[in-house]
Amino acid sequence: xxxxxxxxxxxxxxxxxxxxxxxxxxxxxxxxxxxxxxxxxxxxxxxxxxxxxxxxxxxxxxxxxxxxxxxxxxxxxxxxxxxxxxxxxxxxxxxxxxxxxxxxxxxxxxxxxxxxxxxxxxxxxxxxxxxxxxxxxxxxxxxxxxxxxxxxxxxxxxxxxxxxxxxxxxxxxxxxxxxxxxxxxxxxxxxxxxxxxxxxxxxxxxxxxxxxxxxxxxx
Amino acid sequence: xxxxxxxxxxxxxxxxxxxxxxxxxxxxxxxxxxxxxxxxxxxxxxxxxxxxxxxxxxxxxxxxxxxxxxxxxxxxxxxxxxxxxxxxxxxxxxxxxxxxxxxxxxxxxxxxxxxxxxxxxxxxxxxxxxxxxxxxxxxxxxxxxxxxxxxxxxxxxxxxxxxxxxxxxxxxxxxxxxxxxxxxxxxxxxxxxxxxxxxxxxxxxxxxxxxxxxxxxxx
DNA sequence: ATATTGTAAATTGGATCCAATATATGCATA
DNA sequence: TATGCATATATTGGATCCAATTTACAATAT
Numbered sequence: 083x084x085x086x087x088x089x090x091x092x093x094x095x096x097x098x099x100x101x102x103x104x105x106x107x108x109x110x111x112x113x114x115x116x117x118x119x120x121x122x123x124x125x126x127x128x129x130x131x132x133x134x135x136x137x138x139x140x141x142x143x144x145x146x147x148x149x150x151x152x153x154x155x156x157x158x159x160x161x162x163x164x165x166x167x168x169x170x171x172x173x174x175x176x177x178x179x180x181x182x183x184x185x186x187x188x189x190x191x192x193x194x195x196x197x198x199x200x201x202x203x204x205x206x207x208x209x210x211x212x213x214x215x216x217x218x219x220x221x222x223x224x225x226x227x228x229x230x231x232x233x234x235x236x237x238x239x240x241x242x243x244x245x246x247x248x249x250x251x252x253x254x255x256x257x258x259x260x261x262x263x264x265x266x267x268x269x270x271x272x273x274x275x276x277x278x279x280x281x282x283x284x285x286x287x288x289x290x291x292x293x294x295x296x297x298x299x300x301x
Numbered sequence: 302x303x304x305x306x307x308x309x310x311x312x313x314x315x316x317x318x319x320x321x322x323x324x325x326x327x328x329x330x331x332x333x334x335x336x337x338x339x340x341x342x343x344x345x346x347x348x349x350x351x352x353x354x355x356x357x358x359x360x361x362x363x364x365x366x367x368x369x370x371x372x373x374x375x376x377x378x379x380x381x382x383x384x385x386x387x388x389x390x391x392x393x394x395x396x397x398x399x400x401x402x403x404x405x406x407x408x409x410x411x412x413x414x415x416x417x418x419x420x421x422x423x424x425x426x427x428x429x430x431x432x433x434x435x436x437x438x439x440x441x442x443x444x445x446x447x448x449x450x451x452x453x454x455x456x457x458x459x460x461x462x463x464x465x466x467x468x469x470x471x472x473x474x475x476x477x478x479x480x481x482x483x484x485x486x487x488x489x490x491x492x493x494x495x496x497x498x499x500x501x502x503x504x505x506x507x508x509x510x511x512x513x514x515x516x517x518x519x520x
Numbered sequence: 521a522t523a524t525t526g527t528a529a530a531t532t533g534g535a536t537c538c539a540a541t542a543t544a545t546g547c548a549t550a
Numbered sequence: 551t552a553t554g555c556a557t558a559t560a561t562t563g564g565a566t567c568c569a570a571t572t573t574a575c576a577a578t579a580t
Contacts, residue, residue: 095371095533097359121562131535133352136563137359140316144363152314153541153562168450175398176391231387235454314563340532350565355533372532372571523580530573536566543560550553 096130097137103128104138108147108158109244110213115160119148146242161242163298169243170291176236177224178284181267184227185276193272196222200264212257213248219264223271223279250294263289315349316356322347323357327366327377328463329432334379338367365461380461382517388462389510395455396443397503400486403446404495412491415441419483431476432467438483442490442498469513482508 094102104124107113119139121132128135139156142148150156184192199219206215217240224233240247250256263286270279313321323343326332338358340351347354358375361367369375403411418438425434436459443452459466469475482505489498 093371097533120560122560132562133534133536136356137533140356140359141363144360150562152312154543155562165450168448171448172395172451172454175394179394229387229390231384232391235391316563339530341530351532352564352566356563369532373573374532521580523578525578526576528573528575531571533568533570535568538563538565540563541561543558545558546556548553548555550551 096128096134097141100124100128100130100134101138101141104142105145105147105241108142109241110210111245111248113158115158117158119156119158121155145238159242161246163295166243166246166298167291167295169239170287170294173236173239174284174287174291176232176239177220177287178280180224180227180229180232180236181271181283182276182280183229184224185271185274185279187228188223188226188271192222192226196268196271200261200268203264204261209248209252212251213244216247216251216260216264217244223267246294247290250290250297253293253297256290256293259289259293260286315347315353316360319343319347319349319353320357320360323361324364324366324460327361328460329429330464330467332377334377336377338375338377340374364457378461380465382514385462385465385517386510386514388458389506389513392455392458393503393506393510395451395458396439396506397499399443399446399448399451399455400490400502401495401499402448403443404490404493404498406447407442407445407490411441411445415487415490419480419487422483423480428467428471431470432463435466435470435479436463442486465513466509469509469516472512472516475509475512478508478512479505 104113104119113119121135121139124135124138125132139148139150143150143156147159148156149159196219199215199222203212203215203219206212221233221237224236227233251260263282267279267282267286270282323332323338332338340354340358343354343357344351358367358369362369362375366378367375368378415438418434418441422431422434422438425431440452440456443455446452470479482501486498486501486505489501
């Protein structure tokens with residue numbers, strides 16, 4: 083007998099499913115800043131009761147993706163330019179450290195996968211896919227860092243500003259620039275130059291920050 | 302008529318109260334690693350139903366303070382030495398950055414309050430109070446950083462290892478050493494030496510890390 | 521005695537119901 | 551018309567109930 087074992091106790095609850103769906107909708111910008119989340123409406127959409135929906139919403143609140151007021155409900159969290167800037171600074175700090183650790187123990191497999199992501203990013207013509215590919219590229223480079231706690235925090239930070247990152251990529255030369263900078267980072271990783279990769283990553287993130295903030299102010 | 306206005310819509314729900322109580326119990330070590338959280342039992346303790354308890358538990362899970370398994374329930378999250386080490390590294394990285402920003406804009410008020418905390422820490426004979434005073438001291442020094450996002454993350458990291466920090470303070474010369482290092486940090490802040498304060502803070506945290514890990518291994 | 525199976529008790533997940541609060545609507549009045 | 555008030559409706563928070571699953575335990579077989 084050969085069976086692929088599945089740990090049932092880790093299967094997703096209804097709340098998990100609702101949470102993931104809402105999270106995706108928020109970070110992809112399908113649910114806009116300040117848009118209210120009606121428990122009843124969501125429950126109907128998912129053919130369930132309000133209980134799992136409420137659970138999903140409290141999860142989202144802990145993640146900072148929605149804000150709730152007692153008896154008024156939850157709205158998609160809006161985020162001030164100041165906080166966007168701070169999160170980019172934070173990312174530069176942490177992701178720099180993470181990639182440095184990762185380069186020193188990066189597997190051949192990860193390098194290959196990263197290059198694949200990079201190529202997919204370059205050749206994709208679907209602006210909606212850019213955000214995913216961009217994120218996947220970075221994540222692949224971080225994977226081998228051996229710093230799961232750092233990675234969790236980085237992922238949460240990325241969730242908070244994903245919408246803006248996507249917007250930034252669609253700016254005039256956002257994607258071309260990302261392409262070039264990604265390539266430089268990738269080459270540093272492949273050459274085993276950890277400190278260089280860290281430096282390029284930091285600059286990559288801070289560059290995206292200024293570019294995005296310029297754009298936000300001009301509007 | 303003079304009234305202190307209170308925003309009713311921000312008053313705590315039952316779930317918030319339960320959450321805070323459980324959080325406190327976990328970080329102070331009253332609830333031990335791996336100890337199960339029975340919804341029914343907790344609900345009875347707080348004279349409420351299981352619904353707010355469940356909400357509190359999902360909040361704790363998002364904070365990483367408990368882990369849950371479907372249909373099996375929640376237990377206080379245990380934390381491997383590796384992860385303790387990683388969190389200390391993370392703290393050194395972020396808190397160094399935070400205190401550097403804070404020194405450059407620290408108010409007279411905050412400096413005075415920090416010194417008060419330091420003195421209270423020195424003179425307190427209650428080992429249980431040390432943890433609080435230690436944390437309050439650091440937090441006061443970080444307050445003026447203008448980096449609320451960073452502060453939130455740091456607070457969460459502290460929650461995760463608070464138990465171990467308390468243990469570390471009670472080690473042979475843990476408190477004496479903390480006292481000396483705190484004093485050095487405080488003086489650097491008062492002298493406006495931001496980079497020095499950052500460096501001392503990083504070393505303070507990494508020192509606590511090695512001291513604690515040594516202790517964990519010896520056991 | 522040990523292992524295995526079946527059943528009862530305990531526990532969690534989800535649905536439904538009620539209470540508390542907020543929002544919208546209509547009416548009266550200046 | 552604009553303002554204030556009262557009521558109706560909508561929405562969230564919490565309690566209770568039922569279903570799904572796990573855990574404890576007794577009975578049975580080897």
